[in-house]
Amino acid sequence: MQPIEQELKSCLEEADRYRLLAEQSTDMISRHTPTSDWTFIDVNPAIERLLGYTPDEIIGTPGYDxxxxxxxxxxxxxxxxxxxxxxxxxxxxxxxxxxxHYIWLETTSRTIRNDDGHPMEIICVSRDVTERELAQQATRRLARVVEASSDLILFCNHRTLQLTYMNESAYRTFGAERENLAVFYLDQLFPKAVLHELVEPALQHAALYGTWYGSIPLYPAGNPGRIAEIREIIAHRNRAENMRVEYYSIIARDITLKRQAEEKSKRQQLEMAHMSRLLSVGEMATELAHEVNQPLATIINYCNGTFRRLDEGQITEIEQVTRAMELISTQAKRASEIIKRMRRFVRHTEFQRIRFPINETCEEVTRFLNQEATDHNIRFEFELDPQNPEIEADRLQIEQVLLNLIRNAIEAYSGSDISPRPVRISTRIEGQRLLVTVADQGPGISDEQMQSLFEPFSTSKENGLGMGLSISHTIIESHCGRLWAESDGQSGTRFHFQLPLRGMHD
Structure with a gap:
């Protein structure tokens, strides 16, 4: 075989190998005219799998179309x-x-030129990247959502606890700027006690179970006055490394405006509650004056009697004077206690959550209403839980609720000839909550009145403002409790309120 023939044969064999490779390739390999219409000159069989055309159908078709x-x-x-x-x-x-329909292609193209540099054809290698592109689009959309979210979204390295990403809301809350990149670590954002007692256990819980939900307070040092709280932590695992935690997503929320609104609402509630107590005392002025007048009148009688006996020479020993002074002192203390009780009830205080026994509070409120009960021939009856349950609440506000409910029970007998006139106060533990009931046997509340019972300015009293039950309802709800009434409109009314027991409130 001549050398030229052998060289030609080798070239043909090489060309066949390249064509075989092209025909077997899963990528679409195509040739196009170097014109603007990009017409197909040749294409391998992979086009049928990618685009549904056979090579014969597509050759001669402008690709641009x-x-x-x-x-x-x-x-x-x-x-x-x-x-x-x-x-x-x-x-x-x-x-x-x-x-x-359309599919996403990724095409690498090269222009083939002749010796003069003029383009002869364009060679393209294309592959279907639809799944990849749709996944990237979803990722980009998710990134835009994350960046635009009003929640603080942070990515945290699970080993170093460095924040590797913060969205715009996080930068704004922390008082930082993207242009002046700062490196943040979790131990910079929390006091040591909070970090060890709350944050680290939350991260460990997320690492074990995938997610953690709760509330951890966050006070950005770079932006005083702002308040945030971490609400969720998600642990992301690397599937290629034995499912080890790769990083955490931390989701927090700026609650500054919410806290400010809550504080404003709390102040307004305290003002309304204080005004309600003043109104209650004003309504009870006659009874309170009478109750204070009794020990004062007794003191005057003891003094006058002692002076008279001294003038008449009937007192000859110091023990007789001492006895008179003891009786006077007892009545003075009684008057003082009445005034102290009144002053404590009407004083203006901030919200104070303390631990106290509910049974004693019920008895204390009835002592405050003793004169009013006597004037209306009311008999207090108690069914108090023998365990003497304790709650954590603002004692003054709970006393105010009890006062409003007991006075309503007393007034329920007005205008009726019912006798006897009991007002029953009961306390009972129900699971993790305390139930307090104030019941009377008056004529009851009609269905129509029941519909608006706890609405402001709703009252059946001639001189009432209709704020007592409304304020009581607000107070109980602010203590994570519930207040409601039951009545058949004929044989009495029962007011109930539930509160979490000590340590059980959220």
Whole structure:
């Protein structure tokens, strides 16, 4: 065989190998005219799997016509989806399938030129990247949502506890700027006690169970006055490394405005409660004056009697004077206790959650109403839980609720000839909550009145403002409790309120 023939045979064999490789490739390999219409000159069989066309159907078709309208001029515009390196362009775009829908292709193309530098054809290698592109689009959409979220979203390295990402809300709450990048660590954001007692156990819980939910306070040092709280921690695992935790997502919320609104509401509630107590004392002025007048009148009688006996010489020993002084002192203390009780009830105080026994509080309130009960022929009856349950609450506000309910029970007998007139106060533990009931046997409350019973300014009293039950309802709800009434409209009314037992409130 001549050398020329042998060389020709080798070239043909090499060409066959390249064609075989092209035909067996899962990537679409195509040749196009170097014109603007990008007409198909040749293509391997992979086009049928990618685009649904056979090679014979697509050859001679302008490729430009199959581009998605938004992607047709990517190369001309040097869009973000186009990359250039060493004479080759890589373009990501949408191309029309034979069925009419679009798929995402990633094409690397190169222009073949003759010896004079004129373009002869364009060689392209294309692959279907639809799944990858849709996943990236979803990731980009998620990133936009995360960045625009009003919640603080932080990514935290599970070993170093460095914050590797913060969204715009986090930067704003921390008083930092993206332009002046600062490195944040969790131990910089929390006092040591909070870090060890709350944050680290939350991270460990998320590492074990995947997520943690709760509330951890966060006071950004770089932005005094702001208040946030961590509400959720998610542990993300690396599936390629034995499912080890790779990083944490920490979701927090700026609650500054919420806290300010709560504080404002609390102040308004305290003002309303104080005004209600003053009104209650004003309504009871006659009874209170009478109750104070009794020990004062007794003191005057003891003094006058002692003076008279001294003048008449009936007192000859110091023990007789001492006895008179003891009786006077007892009545003075009684008057003093009445005044102290009244002053304590009407004083203006901030909200104070303390631990106290509810049974004693019920008895204390009835002592405050003793004169009013006597004037209306009321008999107090107690059914108090023998365990003497304790609650954590603002004692003055709970006393105010009891006062309002017991006075309503007393007034329920007004205008009726019912006798006897009991007002029963009972306490009972129900699971992790305390139930307090104030019941009377008056004529009851009608269905129509029941509908608006706890609304402001709703009252059946001639001179009442209708604020007592409304304020009581607000007070009990602010203590994570519930207040309601039961009545058949004929044979009495029962007011109930429930409160968490000591240590059981949220």
């Amino acid at each position: 199959l581009f998605h309208p938004d992607d047709a001029d990517n190369l001309k515009k040097r869009a973000e989806s186009v990359r250039y390196r060493r004479g080759m362009y890589t373009n990501v775009y949408r191309f029309q399938h034979r069925d009419g």
